[in-house]
Amino acid sequence: MLRVELQATRASLDVALTVADGECVALAGPSGAGKTTVLQTIAGLFRPERGQVVCDATWLDVERGVDLPPERRRCGYVFQDYALFPRMSAWRNVAYGIRARDRRQRALALLERFGLADRADHRPGELSGGERQRVAVARALARDPAVLLLDEPLSALDPRTRAAAARELTAVLHETGVPTLLVTHAFDEAAALGDRVGVLDGGRIVQLGPPAELSARPASAFVADFTGAVVLTGVAAPGPDGLTAVALDGGGTIVSTDTLSGPVGASLYPWEIVLEPGSAPSSAQNHLAAEVVSITEIGGRARVGLLAGQPLVAEVTVASVRALGLAPGTRVTATWKAAATRLAPR
Amino acid sequence: MSGGRPWFTVLLVAALTLALTFLVLPVVAIFVDVGPRELIASLDDPAATDALKLSLQTSVAAIALILLVGTPASWLLATRAFRGRELLITLVELPLVLPPAVAGIGLLAAVGPRGLLAPLGVSFTLSTAAVVVALTFVAAPFYLRQAQSAFAALDRSWLDASRTLGAGEARTLARVAIPSALPGLTAGLALAWGRALGEFGATLMFAGSFQGVTQTVPLAIYERFATDFTGALGLSAVLVCVSAALLLSVKLAFRAAG
Amino acid sequence: MRRIAALLAGLALVLAGCGSDNDSASSSKPPLTVSAAASLKKAFTEYGSAFAPATVRASFAGSDELAAQIRQGVKPDVFASANTTLPDALYSEGLVEKPVTFAANELVLAVPAGSSISGLDDLAKPGTTIAMGSKSVPVGSYTRKVLAGLPADERQALLANVRSNEPDVAGVVGKVVQGAVDAGFVYRTDVEATGGKLKAISLPADLKPQVAYGVAVVKGAKHPEQAQQFVDGLLDGAGRDALDRAGFLPPPAT
Numbered sequence: 001m002l003r004v005e006l007q008a009t010r011a012s013l014d015v016a017l018t019v020a021d022g023e024c025v026a027l028a029g030p031s032g033a034g035k036t037t038v039l040q041t042i043a044g045l046f047r048p049e050r051g052q053v054v055c056d057a058t059w060l061d062v063e064r065g066v067d068l069p070p071e072r073r074r075c076g077y078v079f080q081d082y083a084l085f086p087r088m089s090a091w092r093n094v095a096y097g098i099r100a101r102d103r104r105q106r107a108l109a110l111l112e113r114f115g116l117a118d119r120a121d122h123r124p125g126e127l128s129g130g131e132r133q134r135v136a137v138a139r140a141l142a143r144d145p146a147v148l149l150l151d152e153p154l155s156a157l158d159p160r161t162r163a164a165a166a167r168e169l170t171a172v173l174h175e176t177g178v179p180t181l182l183v184t185h186a187f188d189e190a191a192a193l194g195d196r197v198g199v200l201d202g203g204r205i206v207q208l209g210p211p212a213e214l215s216a217r218p219a220s221a222f223v224a225d226f227t228g229a230v231v232l233t234g235v236a237a238p239g240p241d242g243l244t245a246v247a248l249d250g251g252g253t254i255v256s257t258d259t260l261s262g263p264v265g266a267s268l269y270p271w272e273i274v275l276e277p278g279s280a281p282s283s284a285q286n287h288l289a290a291e292v293v294s295i296t297e298i299g300g301r302a303r304v305g306l307l308a309g310q311p312l313v314a315e316v317t318v319a320s321v322r323a324l325g326l327a328p329g330t331r332v333t334a335t336w337k338a339a340a341t342r343l344a345p346r
Numbered sequence: 347m348s349g350g351r352p353w354f355t356v357l358l359v360a361a362l363t364l365a366l367t368f369l370v371l372p373v374v375a376i377f378v379d380v381g382p383r384e385l386i387a388s389l390d391d392p393a394a395t396d397a398l399k400l401s402l403q404t405s406v407a408a409i410a411l412i413l414l415v416g417t418p419a420s421w422l423l424a425t426r427a428f429r430g431r432e433l434l435i436t437l438v439e440l441p442l443v444l445p446p447a448v449a450g451i452g453l454l455a456a457v458g459p460r461g462l463l464a465p466l467g468v469s470f471t472l473s474t475a476a477v478v479v480a481l482t483f484v485a486a487p488f489y490l491r492q493a494q495s496a497f498a499a500l501d502r503s504w505l506d507a508s509r510t511l512g513a514g515e516a517r518t519l520a521r522v523a524i525p526s527a528l529p530g531l532t533a534g535l536a537l538a539w540g541r542a543l544g545e546f547g548a549t550l551m552f553a554g555s556f557q558g559v560t561q562t563v564p565l566a567i568y569e570r571f572a573t574d575f576t577g578a579l580g581l582s583a584v585l586v587c588v589s590a591a592l593l594l595s596v597k598l599a600f601r602a603a604g
Numbered sequence: 605m606r607r608i609a610a611l612l613a614g615l616a617l618v619l620a621g622c623g624s625d626n627d628s629a630s631s632s633k634p635p636l637t638v639s640a641a642a643s644l645k646k647a648f649t650e651y652g653s654a655f656a657p658a659t660v661r662a663s664f665a666g667s668d669e670l671a672a673q674i675r676q677g678v679k680p681d682v683f684a685s686a687n688t689t690l691p692d693a694l695y696s697e698g699l700v701e702k703p704v705t706f707a708a709n710e711l712v713l714a715v716p717a718g719s720s721i722s723g724l725d726d727l728a729k730p731g732t733t734i735a736m737g738s739k740s741v742p743v744g745s746y747t748r749k750v751l752a753g754l755p756a757d758e759r760q761a762l763l764a765n766v767r768s769n770e771p772d773v774a775g776v777v778g779k780v781v782q783g784a785v786d787a788g789f790v791y792r793t794d795v796e797a798t799g800g801k802l803k804a805i806s807l808p809a810d811l812k813p814q815v816a817y818g819v820a821v822v823k824g825a826k827h828p829e830q831a832q833q834f835v836d837g838l839l840d841g842a843g844r845d846a847l848d849r850a851g852f853l854p855p856p857a858t
Contacts, residue, residue: 045506070509077510083503087525096521097511143512459783471784472733472767554735554768554779561769568771572668573740575676 002147002179006041006051012203013037013048019147019179024170025208026194027183028226033200035183036080039149042181043077044070056146076140076178080151082132084124090135091120097143110138114172130161137169141176148173150182154189166192187227191215199223221265221346229267229342230312236264236343243285243338250309254286256341263346270303272340273314276333277324285338288312292330295321306334376582388580396558397566398584404474404562405542408481412489412538417531420490421519424497425505435494442487449484450551458552476553477560485542489534496530497523529600536596540589634827636834638662639670641686641742641817642772643709643791647850648684651843658830666741666772674699674822681825682834684817686742686773686791691818700820706838707817708853710792711746712804714780721787723805724754728761735779735788738769743776746813747789753811777802791815793851816856 002019011034019025027035040046041060042053047067053060059068084093095107111120114134124132133153140148153169154162170193173180184190190197191211198208199222207219218224225231232248236256239245243255246266256266276287290308302321304314314334324332377385388394423435441449456462457479459471470476500523508518524531546564553560555569563585570578636658640648645664652660663670667685671694674683683700685691691703715721727734737744751759770776773790780788781801795804806812819838821831837843839855 043506043510045509069514070506071512071514073510075510077507079503079507081503083501083507085504085507085522085526096508096513099512139511454782471782472735472779550771550775551778554784555738555770555775556766556768559767568669569738569740569769572666572672572771575672 001055002042002181003054004038004042004052006038006048006053008034008037008041008046008048008051010034010037010046010048014204015200017181017198017205017208019181021179022174022177023195024173024180024182024193026190026197027181027200027205028187028190028197029183029185029200030226031185034203035185035200036151039077039151039181039183042073042147042149043075044068044073074143074146076143076145076148078133078136078140078148078150078153081156082124082136084132084135084139086124089121089123090116090127090131093124093135094139094142097139107138107142110142111135114138114168129157130165133157133165134168137172141172141178145178148176148178148180150180152184152189153182153193155184155186169193187211187214191227199226201226215269216342218267218342218344220344221267224265224267224342224344229269230273231265231267232310232312233263233265233346236261236266244343246341246343248288248309252288252309254288254341255338256343257339258341258343260343260345264343265346267342267344268336268340270313270315272336273312273316274335275304275314275316275320275324275326276335286341287333287335290332290334292326292328292332294328295326297321306332308334373586376579376586380576380579384576385580385583388574388577389584391577393557393561393566393570394577394581394584397561397563397581400474400477400558400561401543401563401585402588404477404481405539407478408485408542409535409539411478411482412486413535416486416489417493417524418519420493421497421523423490424494438490439487441484442491444484446484446545446547447551450480450548453480453483453548453552471552472554472556472560474553474559477549477562480548480552481542481545484545484548485538488541489531489538492530492534492537493527496527496534499530500526532596532600536593539592543585543589543592633657633659634830636660636682636827636830637680638682638684638834639673639680640664640682640684641667641670642774643686643743643794644684644817645774646797647793647843647846647852650849651837651846654842654846655834655837657833658827660834664772664774666737668740668742669771679822679824679826681822681827681831682819683822684819684838686815686817687745688816688818690742691820695820698823700822703818703820704835704839705816705855706819706835706843707847708856709815709817710806710853711743711750711789711813711815712792712795712806713787714777714790714795714802714804715787716780716783717801717803719786719803721805724762724807724811725758727765727787728758730761730765732765732787733767733785734762734765735768735770735776735785736766737773737776737789738771741770741772742815743773743790744769746815749813750789750807750811796851814856817852 001021005016007014011032013034015038017025027038029035037046041048041051044059048062050062051060056074058066059073060066091104091107091111094110095103098106100106108117108120111117116131116134119127119131127135154165157165182193194211196209197211197214198205199214201222207214207223214223215227218227221231234246234248236244236246239255243257244259246254246256246264248254254266288308290306292304293307294305296303297318300318302316302318304316304326306312306314312334423431454461457468457470459469461469463469470479504522504526505518508522513521544564549562550565555561555565563581567578567581570581638648638660640662642664648662652662667687667690670683671690674694683691688703688705691700694700695703726732736747739745751762767785768779773794776788776790777794777798779785781798792804795802819835821828821835825831
């Protein structure tokens with residue numbers, strides 16, 4: 001189990017977090033939010049103005065003057081660029097932290113687990129990005145750490161490798177049962193790897209919970225935006241049929257099943273938006289007249305950028321794009337359900 | 347990047363030719379002036395062999411001292427931030443720009459027979475130890491400067507990784523920092539060694555000139571030059587070869603390691 | 605680009621200026637290059653500043669080194685040596701005009717002012733440290749002549765105490781003044797130049813070598829007229845006076 005509390009002037013951090021054994025918590029936030037600083041504090045590479053880190057022992061207690069140096073803390077740290085020692089082979093990298101006489105065997109056994117036994121004698125420069133990532137994780141686990149810290153574990157990988165690496169990493173994390181804290185700027189990475197996701201904004205964790213909860217019930221517009229939702233800003237007030245009406249900035253009104261009033265961010269997911277030609281009304285409760293600004297095809301899907309007083313993004317099939325004859329400048333109506341509109345205070 | 351105007355390229359080539367000629371000619375002249383057989387014969391002289399042995403012994407001793415003390419010192423300068431760090435770095439580099447004669451005077455004033463430390467019993471003069479002191483003084487900044495910048499250029503994440511893997515600062519220095527900084531360190535080593543081999547002025551003033559004790563090759567060349575020019579050429583040729591071999595072996599070692 | 609060119613031009617002018625005379629325009633007084641033995645430093649510097657026909661630029665080093673430079677083709681206007689052997693040798697090699705003996709000096713044993721050493725026998729005692737000139741420099745060869753006159757065991761004991769063979773007499777003086785050695789063989793004029801820091805012990809009359817200084821105009825000198833005037837002044841004139849003041853003896857009668 002890991003418990004960390006820290007307050008620092010760097011990034012105005014004020015964070016408190018507990019990670020249970022076998023759990024993986026992902027701390028997500030934009031660059032500069034202080035995520036790496038949290039990891040560094042746990043590892044002993046940074047000393048905050050105030051804070052406590054308790055794992056298998058008290059590692060840091062600023063008030064009582066306890067500050068174990070990094071080498072006395074049992075942390076497994078996977079750095080953002082992996083920081084593999086360039087002049088050592090893969091197995092030597094992994095064996096670096098092992099003090100026992102049979103370090104080579106143990107290192108090879110670990111590499112075997114990651115499917116890298118045949119690459120053991122190669123130097124980092126000769127390994128692929130995915131292989132380097134696995135060596136870095138193996139190296140971090142070699143010392144049988146009490147906590148595992150990962151800094152952007154997937155961001156250096158190309159998109160194709162990323163999915164496989166994510167699956168592999170999740171499997172390893174659950175297998176070892178070591179409490180894990182990882183930081184990332186991409187919500188989808190956090191959602192893929194973390195049992196719980198914490199969003200860091202302005203130095204504080206504004207929401208902490210399972211990824212689905214953050215998507216479904218974002219605590220703030222920032223969280224909603226961060227989770228990849230489309231966020232429309234406006235002012236909410238009670239409306240007809242027990243729904244809440246939101247007067248959007250830039251024009252237009254939409255309704256939501258959430259109850260909130262005052263300045264809000266109304267969030268919905270791009271795939272929840274349906275595009276209809278011209279201004280034909282339909283049964284969906286929300287419609288906004290919009291103009292197509294851009295169309296990006298990815299795989300069989302298309303992300304259509306729209307402008308309706310505020311920008312929004314709809315994700316539809318390529319077939320729909322053809323059927324509707326969409327092109328930049330085309331006028332369409334964006335429609336979606338009131339229940340799909342989540343409100344969060346701004 | 348392809349060449350620009352042709353006249354500029356001509357200028358560049360002319361500058362390089364001039365520089366090369368200027369630097370290479372004196373070295374070539376040493377070998378051309380007198381035939382190889384005479385050169386080798388001129389070395390068959392106890393004074394010459396004594397000088398060569400002494401030069402090697404004293405320069406190796408100086409280098410050993412410099413490596414032993416200079417490596418941790420430059421590590422400290424490179425990795426810890428503290429007030430006055432820039433000033434310390436400048437002080438450490440000072441002997442680099444000091445004329446050898448000034449170095450000699452300085453050494454006398456500090457650790458000569460009537461120097462600052464003489465009342466404490468620390469003084470050197472007219473001994474092989476004095477030669478080592480003089481060589482260490484003039485050569486150390488060459489190593490320190492290179493080592494410090496090599497360490498400072500290291501990726502901090504390697505050092506941090508080493509710490510999180512259970513290695514204290516000393517182990518990190520030995521197992522990660524030094525191997526990674528090796529190219530810079532060996533460059534510094536080569537420069538310092540070359541400088542130590544060639545030192546003349548400070549050695550003469552501080553340690554004197556006596557065959558077998560303090561007369562290093564440069565001092566021996568100076569003495570021979572007046573009466574035995576061929577002999578002086580012979581010793582010079584040997585020193586050129588030794589220095590070239592040194593430079594080459596250091597470069598090869600660095601390439602093999604890298 | 606223009607600024608760089610101007611800077612380079614300025615630099616070139618400065619460098620050209622450095623090459624010429626220190627004082628006024630080069631047309632007034634020609635420069636006179638003098639290569640002289642290290643022991644002549646004080647006397648020649650004084651004489652040089654008072655020398656009217658030319659601006660004297662003297663360099664001082666071991667006479668053997670200066671002779672070697674002349675053999676290598678370096679052409680000062682005047683060569684003054686701490687012995688007569690070197691000028692005679694250069695004359696027979698056709699490198700200088702006929703040399704003239706212009707001064708004499710005395711080889712002495714120099715010790716620090718408060719030293720308890722009183723003679724050569726003290727030098728043979730174990731634990732005493734000595735500095736002398738190297739074999740080929742005049743002061744060194746004079747010293748070895750003295751040592752050759754000593755009984756073999758005294759000579760061996762003395763040689764065993766030698767700690768440095770300096771390339772010129774200034775080095776020997778320096779070592780004794782610093783306290784690096786207990787005694788050194790130098791010229792009387794050198795001891796007087798230290799202004800009391802060192803005291804001179806005369807050598808036994810039967811061992812004293814004759815120290816005669818020779819001077820010659822170098823063949824192919826740029827300013828032979830002024831060179832000859834310089835030499836003349838050493839025998840009778842401002843040069844002679846400067847030598848006397850420094851403690852040099854008149855040239856030995858041949």
